[in-house]
Amino acid sequence: MMDMDIDQPIDLDIDHEVIELPDWVMPPTQSEIDDGLYDLHEDDEGIWIVYDWKDDNPDARIEPFYQRWPPSRTSSSLCSWINVNRGLSPASQLDQDAFDKRFHMDIEGLQKEFVEIENKVDTEELKLTPEMIDELAVKYGVLSGKWLVYASSEEVDKLWRKIVGIVTFDREYGSVKVSSRKVLEPSSESSPSATECNGGVPDPDEGHVICVYVEDYLDMDEVNRLRKALRFQAGVFKRIGFKPDVYTWLGLYRGNKFGIRPSKYHDSDNWARKK
Structure with a gap:
């Protein structure tokens, strides 16, 4: 992970246009990881900030994670995804041989x-x-797949909380992730370097996507139950699509x-x- 200079946010005047920079979150720290607030994973999609569900005092543990990693203020120069993993659904908890055969x-x-x-x-x-x-x-x-919920940076933090609440407290299983806030490449002629602006200049053309997973996209009852929860519990009434991982x-x-x-x-x- 790149080292970053984190100072107070500043306004930048570019072509007579003032760009308001978010109050970017600080980079991950080893002490937070050691304390179990979150984990770091890296794969072909980049760096993930991951919260694996803890059953002991869950409210007290998830709230600091929300506060620490709001998507609207987490720069893509720090990570690609913020993820909460609540575990497998009861329906998929087959015996090991059956599970391995299907998934x-x-x-x-x-x-x-x-x-x-x-x-x-x-x-x-x-x-x-x-x-x-x-x-x-x-x-x-x-067989995994996800409903794709797109959101602006102005609305994503509140929506993220609602959807994580559905997965973790209402359904009590599943996984959900949200993209960090996309920033312009430091090499762009219209933006200064990432270190100059504490995480980067936000890309005005990019929002966020929240991916809400099911384990088996061919289980139509499960796919539809999740869509209903997103609609009536999180208020996602706009038309959204579902994409299988395959x-x-x-x-x-x-x-x-x-x-x-x-x-x-x-x-x-x-x-x-x-x-």
């Missing part, structure tokens, strides 16, 4: 077979369908050459209206 996450096998399918699609021997992707997800145990691993984003919609479920779909 074995064979990413290498998944991607290898997909390359073979892609080659057939390229030669027009085959047409890729969402049902084929579902079959691959089951075969290779890649789509991400296979690189199925907007405008993909297969014509596959990148979000498998939406509020406007028939399944949602019938529930």
Whole structure:
């Protein structure tokens, strides 16, 4: 992790435009990690600030985590994601053999077979369908997925608290993460270096995304229960989409050459209206 100079926030005059900088949070400290306030993980997506649920006095433990890592004031120069992990759902707590068989996450096998399918699609021997992707997800145990809730920096802290509360206190299982606040690259001509402005100049075109997970995206009852909780308990009434993780691993984003919609479920779909 990069070392950062953290001073008091300042206003910067760029092209006669005053940019109000957030009161950025301080970088992680080893003493906080040792005290169990959070953990640090790093993977291909960057650095994660992770809160693993503690059953002893949960209210007292989660509140300092909220206060320490508000998404609107956590610079992307410090971490990519803030994550709260409440654990597995009761439905997925199978015996170990059954769990390993269904959720074995064979990413290498998944991607290898997909390359073979892609080659057939390229030669027009085959047409890729969402049902084929579902079959691959089951075969290779890649079944997790998430509702995607987008929010501005002005609203994200309050919404994050509500959604974490649903996962941790109401449902009592699951995982949720929120992106940190995107900042302009220090090399940008329109922004000074990150050290000059205590974490960076916020990117005005970027907001936040909150990912709220289910373990098995083919369990439609569970997918819909979570959507209802987001709607009626967190107030997320706007149209949102659900993306299976298998789509991400296979690189199925907007405008993909297969014509596959990148979000498998939406509020406007028939399944949602019938529930």
